[in-house]
Amino acid sequence: MDLASQLGFESTNSSQTEKAADIAGKYKGKSDQELIDEILKLKHSMKKDRTQYEKQLRAIKSLKAMMNDEQKARLDKVIRLLESDD
Numbered sequence: 783m784d785l786a787s788q789l790g791f792e793s794t795n796s797s798q799t800e801k802a803a804d805i806a807g808k809y810k811g812k813s814d815q816e817l818i819d820e821i822l823k824l825k826h827s828m829k830k831d832r833t834q835y836e837k838q839l840r841a842i843k844s845l846k847a848m849m850n851d852e853q854k855a856r857l858d859k860v861i862r863l864l865e866s867d868d
């Protein structure tokens with residue numbers, strides 16, 4: 783629940799669950815390069831509010847504890863993209 787709140791989901795109701803599923807479905811089947819392009823777009827949006835950006839980045843980093851080594855490596859790549867200054 784705390785992680786959901788940090789990511790911007792204030793409560794867990796069916797409409798928010800559906801929204802999360804829709805978002806996940808949007809990226810299913812995309813190539814790595816397409817996902818990187820989406821991450822870069824997201825980064826620019828996130829960085830508009832520095833406090834919220836830092837909060838979201840902490841939440842993303844906290845996901846590593848639940849991942850296997852392959853997933854952690856991919857998440858590290860995403861984090862590097864989000865933290866880069868480009």
